[in-house]
Amino acid sequence: MSTEHADDRADHEAGVREVATRARTASHDLALATRATKDAALHAMADALLAQAPAVLAANAEDVRRAEEAGTPAHIIDRLRLTDDRLEAMAAGLREVAGLADPVGEVVRGSTLANGLELRQLRVPFGVVGMIYEARPNVTADAAGICLKSGNAVLLRGSSSARSSNAAIVEVLREAVVTAGLPADVVQLVPGDSHDSVKALMRARGLVDVLIPRGGAGLIRSVVEESTVPVIETGVGNCHVYVDASADLDQALAIVVNSKTHRTSVCNAAESLLVHEDVADDFLPTVIDALRAHDVTIHGDEAFAEYDDVVAATEADHATEYLSSDISAAVVADVEAAIAHIRRFSSGHTEAIVARDQATIRRFVAAVDSAAVMVNASTRFTDGGEFGFGAEIGISTQKLHARGPMGLPEMTSTKYVVVGEGHVR
Amino acid sequence: MSTEHADDRADHEAGVREVATRARTASHDLALATRATKDAALHAMADALLAQAPAVLAANAEDVRRAEEAGTPAHIIDRLRLTDDRLEAMAAGLREVAGLADPVGEVVRGSTLANGLELRQLRVPFGVVGMIYEARPNVTADAAGICLKSGNAVLLRGSSSARSSNAAIVEVLREAVVTAGLPADVVQLVPGDSHDSVKALMRARGLVDVLIPRGGAGLIRSVVEESTVPVIETGVGNCHVYVDASADLDQALAIVVNSKTHRTSVCNAAESLLVHEDVADDFLPTVIDALRAHDVTIHGDEAFAEYDDVVAATEADHATEYLSSDISAAVVADVEAAIAHIRRFSSGHTEAIVARDQATIRRFVAAVDSAAVMVNASTRFTDGGEFGFGAEIGISTQKLHARGPMGLPEMTSTKYVVVGEGHVR
Numbered sequence: 001m002s003t004e005h006a007d008d009r010a011d012h013e014a015g016v017r018e019v020a021t022r023a024r025t026a027s028h029d030l031a032l033a034t035r036a037t038k039d040a041a042l043h044a045m046a047d048a049l050l051a052q053a054p055a056v057l058a059a060n061a062e063d064v065r066r067a068e069e070a071g072t073p074a075h076i077i078d079r080l081r082l083t084d085d086r087l088e089a090m091a092a093g094l095r096e097v098a099g100l101a102d103p104v105g106e107v108v109r110g111s112t113l114a115n116g117l118e119l120r121q122l123r124v125p126f127g128v129v130g131m132i133y134e135a136r137p138n139v140t141a142d143a144a145g146i147c148l149k150s151g152n153a154v155l156l157r158g159s160s161s162a163r164s165s166n167a168a169i170v171e172v173l174r175e176a177v178v179t180a181g182l183p184a185d186v187v188q189l190v191p192g193d194s195h196d197s198v199k200a201l202m203r204a205r206g207l208v209d210v211l212i213p214r215g216g217a218g219l220i221r222s223v224v225e226e227s228t229v230p231v232i233e234t235g236v237g238n239c240h241v242y243v244d245a246s247a248d249l250d251q252a253l254a255i256v257v258n259s260k261t262h263r264t265s266v267c268n269a270a271e272s273l274l275v276h277e278d279v280a281d282d283f284l285p286t287v288i289d290a291l292r293a294h295d296v297t298i299h300g301d302e303a304f305a306e307y308d309d310v311v312a313a314t315e316a317d318h319a320t321e322y323l324s325s326d327i328s329a330a331v332v333a334d335v336e337a338a339i340a341h342i343r344r345f346s347s348g349h350t351e352a353i354v355a356r357d358q359a360t361i362r363r364f365v366a367a368v369d370s371a372a373v374m375v376n377a378s379t380r381f382t383d384g385g386e387f388g389f390g391a392e393i394g395i396s397t398q399k400l401h402a403r404g405p406m407g408l409p410e411m412t413s414t415k416y417v418v419v420g421e422g423h424v425r
Numbered sequence: 426m427s428t429e430h431a432d433d434r435a436d437h438e439a440g441v442r443e444v445a446t447r448a449r450t451a452s453h454d455l456a457l458a459t460r461a462t463k464d465a466a467l468h469a470m471a472d473a474l475l476a477q478a479p480a481v482l483a484a485n486a487e488d489v490r491r492a493e494e495a496g497t498p499a500h501i502i503d504r505l506r507l508t509d510d511r512l513e514a515m516a517a518g519l520r521e522v523a524g525l526a527d528p529v530g531e532v533v534r535g536s537t538l539a540n541g542l543e544l545r546q547l548r549v550p551f552g553v554v555g556m557i558y559e560a561r562p563n564v565t566a567d568a569a570g571i572c573l574k575s576g577n578a579v580l581l582r583g584s585s586s587a588r589s590s591n592a593a594i595v596e597v598l599r600e601a602v603v604t605a606g607l608p609a610d611v612v613q614l615v616p617g618d619s620h621d622s623v624k625a626l627m628r629a630r631g632l633v634d635v636l637i638p639r640g641g642a643g644l645i646r647s648v649v650e651e652s653t654v655p656v657i658e659t660g661v662g663n664c665h666v667y668v669d670a671s672a673d674l675d676q677a678l679a680i681v682v683n684s685k686t687h688r689t690s691v692c693n694a695a696e697s698l699l700v701h702e703d704v705a706d707d708f709l710p711t712v713i714d715a716l717r718a719h720d721v722t723i724h725g726d727e728a729f730a731e732y733d734d735v736v737a738a739t740e741a742d743h744a745t746e747y748l749s750s751d752i753s754a755a756v757v758a759d760v761e762a763a764i765a766h767i768r769r770f771s772s773g774h775t776e777a778i779v780a781r782d783q784a785t786i787r788r789f790v791a792a793v794d795s796a797a798v799m800v801n802a803s804t805r806f807t808d809g810g811e812f813g814f815g816a817e818i819g820i821s822t823q824k825l826h827a828r829g830p831m832g833l834p835e836m837t838s839t840k841y842v843v844v845g846e847g848h849v850r
Contacts, residue, residue, distance in 0.1 A: 028768075032791055113813055117802060124794065126824050205649075209824050224630075225653050230825045251847035258849035343453075365842055366457055369549065377542060377845030386850075387841070388538055399551050399634050399838035400655045401826035413824035416812070417790055420802030422676035424683035425811070 008196060015191040016200035019155060020207035023128045026185035027153035031125045033182060035102035038149055041180035042098035045148075046091035048176035049141065049169070053087050059168035060137065067161055079135045080162055090141040093391070097145040100390045103409045104151045118419040123412040125151030126209040130190070130201050132157045132223060134215035137165035144173050144187045146393045150411035155208065157190040157201060202227035209413075214394050217321065232401060234394035237267035237349030238321045239379040242338040242364065244355035245278040249286070251376060252354040256287055259352065259379040261294040265323050267395060268350050268382040272318060273329040274338045277303075280331045296325045303331035318345045335360050339367045346370060349397050350382040371397055371404040433621060440616040441625035444580060445632035448553045451610035452578035456550045458607060460527040463574055466605035467523035470573075471516035473601035474566065474594070478512050484593035485562065492586055504560045505587055515566040518816070522570040525815045528834045529576045543844040548837040550576030551634040555615070555626050557582045557648060559640035562590035569598050569612045571818045575836035580633065582615040582623055584640075627652035634838075639819050642746065657826060659819035662692035662774030663746045664804040667763040667789065669780035670703040674711070676801060677779040681712055684777065684804040686719040690748050692820060693775050693807040697743060698754040699763045702728075705756045721750045728756035743770045760785050764792045771795060774822050775807040796822055796829040 030038075049056065060082040067077050109121040129152040131143045140156055147154035158166040166189060174184040190197055202211065205228040213223040217236045224231050241259050243252040259270035275283055280303055288307050291298055298304060299313040310329075317328040318341070332338045335353075342351050352374035353364040365373050372382040382405065384392025389407030396402045402410035455463075474481065485507040492502050534546040554577045556568045565581055572579035583591040591614060599609040615622055627636065630653040638648040642661045649656050666684050668677040684695035700708055705728055713732050716723055723729060724738040735754075742753040743766070757763045760778075767776050777799035778789040790798050797807040807830065809817025814832030821827045827835040 028792070031794070111813065113811070117806060117811075119812060121829075127794065228650050230655075230823060232825070248847065254847060254849050262850050367453070369456070369552065370840065372841040372843060375842070375844040377843055377848040378850055380850045381542060381843055381845075381848065382841070386538070386542075387544060388536065398655060400657070403838050404546075404841045413828050415795065416797040416807070416829045417800070418797060418802055418806055419800040420806075422673065422679060423802040423806065424679050425687050425803055425805045 008194070009199075012192045012194065012196040013200040013203070016197055016204060017207060019185075019188045019190060020128060020201075020204045022185040023153040023155055023188055024207055026183040027125065027127045027151075029183055030148070030153055030186045031104070031127070031151045033151070037181055038102065038151070039098040041148060041177045041182050042094045042145055044176040044180050045141070045145065045173050046094040048172045049087055049091045049094070052168075052172045053084060056087065056165065056168045056172060057082055057084075059164040062164040063137075063162050072161070076135060080137065080165070082137055082165060086138060090138050093138075093142055094145040097149045097391050100149065100408055102149065103412050106409070108414060115423060116420070117423055120417045121414050122417060123409065124415050126411065126413050128153045128155065128208050129411070130155045130157065130204075130208045130211040130229065132198060132201070132211065132213045132215070132219065134159045134219065135162055137162045137169060139214065140166050140169045141173065142391075143393060144170075146391050146408065146411060148177070148182075148186060149391075150408050152411060153186045153188075155188055155190050155201065157198060160193040163193060199226065202229055205229050212394055232394070232396050232406070233398040234396055234406075235267040235349075236321055236347045236397055237269070237395075238271045238319065238345060238347040239268060239350045239352070240272040240274060240342050240346060241270045241352045241354065241379065242274040242332075242335070242342070243276060243279065243283060244335060244338075244353060244357065244360050245276040246357035246360060247276075247279065247354040248356060249279065249283055252283065253286055253290055255352060255354050255376070255378050257290050257294065260291065260296055260327050261325070262378070262380050264325050266380075267321075268379050269323070270352070270379050271320065271322050271327060272345065273327055274332050274341055275329070276335075276338075277331050277333055284331075291327065294325070296327055299326060299328045301330040304329045321347065335364055339364065342368055342370075347397060349395065350374060350379045352377065352379050371395065433619070434624075437617045437619065437621040438625040438628070441622055441629060442632060444610075444613045444616060445553060445626075445629045447610040448578040448580055448613055449632055451608040452550065452552045452576075454608055455573070455578055455611045456529070456552070456576045458576070462606055463527065463576070464523040466573060466602045466607050467519045467570055469601040469605050470566070470570065470598050471519040473597045474512055474516045474519070477593075477597045478509060481512065481590065481593045481597060482507055482509075484589040487589040488562075488587050497586070501560060505562065505590070507562060507590060511563060515563050518563075518567055519570040522574045522816050522833075525574065525833055527574065528837050531834070533839060540848060541845070542848055545842045546839050547842060548834065549840050551836065551838050553578045553580065553633050554836070555580045555582065555629075555633045555636040555654065557623060557626070557636065557638045557640070557644065559584045559644060560587055562587045562594060564639065565591050565594045566598065567816075568818060569595075571816050571833065571836060573602070573607075573611060574816075575833050577836060578611045578613075580613055580615050580626065582626060585618040588618060624651065627654060630654050637819055657819070657821050657831070658823040659821055659831075660692040660774075661746055661772045661822055662694070662820075663696045663744065663770060663772040664693060664775045664777070665697040665699055665767050665771060666695045666777045666779065666804065667699040667757075667760070667767070668701060668704065668708060669760060669763075669778060669782065669785050670701040671782035671785060672701075672704065672779040673781060674704065674708055677708065678711055678715055680777060680779050680801070680803050682715050682719065685716065685721055685752050686750070687803070687805050689750050691805075692746075693804050694748070695777070695804045696745065696747050696752060697770065698752055699757050699766055700754070701760075701763075702756050702758055709756075716752065719750070721752055724751060724753045726755040729754045746772065760789055764789065767793055767795075772822060774820065775799060775804045777802065777804050796820065
């Protein structure tokens with residue numbers, strides 16, 4: 001490592017620690033802010049995004065131009081691009097968060113102990129949340145809104161391809177929160193474009209309370225492995241649909257097609273299909289036709305590969321989160337074989353069973369250890385919006401703290417308050 | 426690093442991965458075991474510990490002899506030593522856990538969504554829990570019991586000084602769980618004595634779901650920094666008692682003395698005393714006398730240091746968890762100064778305020794961000810037993826997942842089960 005690089009890294013670390021320290025200080029005020037103040041700030045943020053639309057769109061145009069010059073693929077440029085409609089949606093999202101209940105202060109447990117001590121366990125904000133995310137600049141406003149409502153100061157580290165957009169959005173949001181009487185530093189960008197600044201954020205234990213990476217599997221893995229700050233792992237989904245011998249095959253067809261094709265680039269899309277051997281002869285021709293009609297490439301085991309246009313699956317296929325019009329497929333002997341396959345290959349996001357037999361359903365639900373298990377429903381329902389949470393910061397695929405779609409309550413910790421009158425042991 | 430050491434490390438890693446894989450398989454059965462089966466196993470474990478007392482005590486005698494030969498301090502040997510009474514207490518602890526409600530399967534949230542989907546969020550076991558702990562062999566039985574009841578297979582890594590005791594206890598417990606129809610591998614020792622086996626455990630992400638270190642600050646820091654497996658940080662407590670101007674000074678005296686002297690080696694003992702300047706002249710002579718009567722050394726600021734036998738405090742004193750008959754002490758201008766001092770030095774375990782003024786109490790409770798805030802009560806009440814949890818695996822001082830005393834529910838994750846009738850988006 002050159003001395004220059006070492007200097008850069010030290011600079012990044014100092015810069016990140018400085019914004020994190022400011023966030024910590026600001027979080028003390030935010031933690032005590034009333035819901036009325038926080039909601040006023042959220043509406044001010046929404047108003048400001050619309051009022052400052054020209055500046056934000058101009059900044060975004062710079063990012064888009066840079067991406068085009070760099071030869072970025074069109075679908076990534078599409079995710080990067082902001083429009084009046086997308087700004088309206090960001091503003092609407094902030095107003096929706098304002099409409100949600102404030103999780104802070106909720107009493108989640110309470111009792112009077114035998115000795116007369118009054119015990120309450122209350123929801124409190126984490127303090128400072130770090131978000132590391134990829135291309136979409138709308139995440140900047142979404143994350144800022146959810147963190148603010150849950151009482152957390154946020155440090156935002158978007159991708160460098162969206163740096164002008166993110167800087168403009170954060171500038172607008174910071175001005176807006178101040179008009180509501182909150183410190184600007186409750187919303188900050190992490191300075192620096194290089195990976196060193198991400199590294200510094202991951203090492204800011206004690207200043208940052210939790211890190212939430214949102215993006216591809218590579219990003220998430222690197223944060224999980226390198227961070228000393230506690231991490232909530234999100235969103236890698238190798239989701240399975242298992243069609244049992246007892247399934248209503250019309251339902252099964254609709255669920256498989258919806259799970260795979262409704263939107264292919266999302267973590268709750270199905271990536272693997274398992275079919276009970278007793279219905280294989282009936283179901284395989286139909287499901288293969290239907291998926292083909294949606295331009296889905298099927299990577300099948302031997303049973304599937306007997307049909308036209310099915311590609312022979314490798315072991316790796318069964319483990320892959322395609323995020324594309326591809327699906328791996330296999331015929332299994334029974335529900336136990338389906339469970340064993342899922343235990344081996346699943347990422348623990350969402351698995352679905354289509355079945356009518358109650359004992360089989362009960363066994364599948366009990367034995368499959370994923371964030372969500374769907375019974376006769378599409379994998380696409382694993383979503384904070386669909387679950388009625390109103391806002392979602394991501395979908396946790398880890399077991400600590402939160403699992404599945406994370407709404408506002410999942411963005412809090414708790415503390416015990418114990419009231420006595422001179423109690424000693 | 427020598428080649429030999431590299432080979433050793435590879436051996437340790439293979440050994441740890443092998444037991445973790447066996448634990449994972451065993452956890453599938455344990456996760457589905459009924460409460461009746463688990464309780465039968467706990468009683469069998471208690472019976473076996475007493476029936477096999479001679480073998481366990483003989484193994485313990487080896488550890489004690491080795492410790493004596495190594496010149497280990499008497500108080501550490503005392504913690505290491507098992508007696509018939511201590512075995513009885515371990516057995517009683519297991520029976521107590523059998524008497525507690527089973528957290529697995531508890532519905533923590535449920536609703537029917539607008540589209541008719543039935544949503545339930547259920548408690549499920551983590552799967553495989555790793556425990557890393559220091560000298561006391563009774564933790565071996567306690568942790569095994571709590572993990573078993575919460576449906577988790579456990580990998581136990583005690584200190585090498587207790588290796589014969591731990592091996593004997595685990596052998597007895599494994600035989601007992603088999604008699605209840607559970608796989609022996611729900612309780613296992615991590616093989617290997619060196620730090621390499623701890624390292625391998627910390628890197629077994631995907632095989633081990635959560636690591637809980639219990640012990641000194643150094644152990645916990647190293648696990649937190651090196652582990653890629655999610656960690657629940659426990660038990661470092663630099664706990665403060667703040668005596669406000671509005672305090673009942675008799676209550677304050679009792680609470681300070683109890684918090685400091687009831688047991689000095691525990692994480693919920695007070696390590697720092699803060700006194701409002703308006704009551705300093707009244708309170709300091711009394712509290713200094715009372716603490717001195719308990720042989721407590723006071724490391725005081727300038728105001729305290731004016732009194733006899735008070736040692737001048739350094740900055741480091743205010744940050745220290747003594748775990749001994751020492752306390753740091755300072756006079757503060759008001760509750761805001763007390764809050765600022767706590768924010769700067771506290772480890773976030775437990776802080777207490779002694780006060781009668783409601784606004785001051787409200788301010789302290791809201792602004793102090795610790796796992797537990799005591800109002801007119803001793804810091805010693807932050808404890809799973811005192812809180813009525815019946816069993817405690819440790820006291821979490823982190824904000825993710827669990828904060829404060831951790832009972833059986835804190836040893837679980839959740840999963841969503843969503844039931845439809847062919848629902849698609």
